[in-house]
Amino acid sequence: MKGNYFLVLILTALLGKIAPIKAQSSTVVEADKLFQLGDYTNAIMKYENVTPNTNYTFLQIARAHKAIGTYDDALNFYSKAIDIDSESTIALFEYGKLLITTKKFVKADSIFGGLIYKYPKNPNFQYQLGLVKEIRKDSTAINYYQNAFTLDNSHQKSCYKISKHFLSLRAYDSVVKYANTGLSYYNNNVELISILGQNYYKKEHFDKAIPYFLKLLKLNFKNEFIYRMLATSYHKEYEYQEALKYYGILLNYDDKNPKLYYTIAELYSQTKNYAEAQKYYHIAITLLDYSLDKEYHNLAMNYRHQEKWKEAITFMKKSLKENPESLRSQYQLAVFADAYYKDPKTKLSYYTKYMEKFGKKENTSVKNQKRTFKSFFEEKVKKRITQLKKEIKSTKIESNSN
16 A cells, blocks of 8 residues: 555656646647748747746747747847757857848857867858958958859859959959859859859950840849940940930939930930930039039030021020130131121121131140140131132222222
8 A cells, every 4th residue: 555655656646747848848839830821920928928948939039029029038038048958050140140130240250260160171161251241341251252152153142242352452354254254154143144244344345245234134133223324335335316315314313413414415416316415415514513614515516417507606605604724616717707797897706806816826734635626726727717818809890990
């Protein structure tokens, strides 16, 4: 009887211990289900009811806090999980990444430095430490990116970082090497495609840059930078219609940029679409708030190509008002007046005005190229003055004889 009594006591004690374990296990299962469904706040409450706390429950609480954006709490529970198990690589890795996110770079540096010491052949640990070093302006960052690449050539992010580094150094062949290696594993990596486009753009191989920027658009990667690269590249390749297409799209991003309107006007002028060129020159001039001599000069020349001499004279005069010392504008004004007015005396007055301003003496401060233009214009003007004077004299003689 006594033996049976003790057996009952032992069984009762064991059952008393098993019951809490089962209860604890069922609570963790419930918490895990809530976590998997994204019900993080309720999952946290369930995990917190588990006793005693374990590395696993603290890790799950940290992950749940991270998921809902309460990062300080997440860092706290990652730290608690690591206190229980300092060898938990997963906890250390996730903790380190969150330290980067929350800009706690010194601590992150220490965490990833420790992980690399234990696992030197893990490419992602190398990459993460490279990120920290880069943010901290540490020049050794590139070494860790290259370590990651050496350990795993398919590591996309390290391929990008290394390519970007060599692009900044204008080491164009190295950019191509690392970017193409990454693309050989994943050919739709937009960062690497963009880097290659920029690489050829900086080399001024615009024809090679264009396909990469077009591929970005095909992958639905669209922004002002891509459209600007395409517009400029087509412009440099003299493909004016394509350039106009992308400059037009750029207006959706910046419709108050006078330089953009001015560039579009120049392109329309190049394609001899003078009506459209005029429209965009006028918009550019309206938006500009500095000296407009160049813009007025080009608008005047645009009218000149259409033989709209009156308008050409009007805008060349405006150009001279902005910059009275422009040899070219003063000369072109005389040429326009010569074409527009019938009276040779009126024509002569414009050429005489040029000589009064620029024909008196040589200005040694003027650069050689400008002196060459000056000599060319002066020769033309003197010749035309002589012709007009003869014409006026001839007309006068005829008038007197009548």
